[in-house]
Amino acid sequence: MHAFQLPNYLYDVNIISVTIRLLLAVLFGGVIGLERGANNHPAGFRTHILVCVGATLAMLTDQYICQYLATNADPARLGAQVITGVGFLGVGTIFVTGKHKIKGLTTAAGLWASACLGLALGIGFYSGAVIAGILIFISLALLPKVENYFYHNTRMINLYVEMDSLHNYRDFVSKIKNMGITVLETHVSSSGPVATSGMAFHISIKLPKSLRFDEIRDMLYDFEGMVLLEEI
Incomplete structure (x- = not known):
C-alpha cells in the first residue's frame, strides 16, 4: 500500500510514468541546483539536474528489466552503482584551500542526495521523493542561518x-x-x-x-x- 493513493499505472514502467518521473527529477534536481549555483558553489543548476535525471533513469531501467526482461533480476543493482559513481563525482567538488579549510562538502552531499532522490523517483517512490526533495532544499537554503547562529556563538x-x-x-x-x-x-x-x-x-x-x-x-x-x- 502506497503512502499516496496514486493510480496504479504510475508505479509501472510506461510512457506516462516515465515522463512524470523524469520531469520530477528535472524539477527537484533543478531546485536544489539553483540554490547551490546562486551561492557560487562548484556544482550548480545543470549538474544537479543531470545527476538526478541520470539516477532516475538508472532505476527506471532497473524496474524495466525486472518487469519485462528478467523477473528474477535484482532491482537495486544499478542503484547501488549510481550511489558509488556519484561518490566519485562529489569528490571532485571538494577541495582544501591554502589555509587548510575544506570547501565543497555540502555540495558533494547535495549531489549524493540528488542521486538518491532520483533513485526514489525512478522506482516510483513518489512520497519519499517529494518529502526528501523538500527536506534537502530546506537543509541547503534555510538551515545555514541556524548553523551560522550557533557557530557565531x-x-x-x-x-x-x-x-x-x-x-x-x-x-x-x-x-x-x-x-x-x-x-x-x-x-x-x-x-x-x-x-x-x-x-x-x-x-x-x-x-x-x-x-x-x-x-x-x-x-x-x-x-x-x-x-x-x-x-x-
Whole structure:
C-alpha cells in the first residue's frame, strides 16, 4: 500500500510514468541546483539536474528489466552503482584551500542526495521523493542561518595566522594564554604563507565565557609582527 493513493499505472514502467518521473527529477534536481549555483558553489543548476535525471533513469531501467526482461533480476543493482559513481563525482567538488579549510562538502552531499532522490523517483517512490526533495532544499537554503547562529556563538575557534617571525608567534601564543584563552593545538602551515615571506600557522583556541572573538579580533591583529589573521 502506497503512502499516496496514486493510480496504479504510475508505479509501472510506461510512457506516462516515465515522463512524470523524469520531469520530477528535472524539477527537484533543478531546485536544489539553483540554490547551490546562486551561492557560487562548484556544482550548480545543470549538474544537479543531470545527476538526478541520470539516477532516475538508472532505476527506471532497473524496474524495466525486472518487469519485462528478467523477473528474477535484482532491482537495486544499478542503484547501488549510481550511489558509488556519484561518490566519485562529489569528490571532485571538494577541495582544501591554502589555509587548510575544506570547501565543497555540502555540495558533494547535495549531489549524493540528488542521486538518491532520483533513485526514489525512478522506482516510483513518489512520497519519499517529494518529502526528501523538500527536506534537502530546506537543509541547503534555510538551515545555514541556524548553523551560522550557533557557530557565531561558539567557544572553539580555528585561526590562520601569518607572522613575520617564529619569535613573534611564540610571543603571540604566550600573550593570548595570559588573556585566559586556551590554546588547543598549533602547527606550522605546510602550504606556506599567502601574504608574506614570513611564517604561516594554524592555531585552535577555546575562548573563556567572558570573551567573544569579535571583541578581541582587532586586539589580536595588533600584536607585533602580525601580518594576517583570519578565522577558518
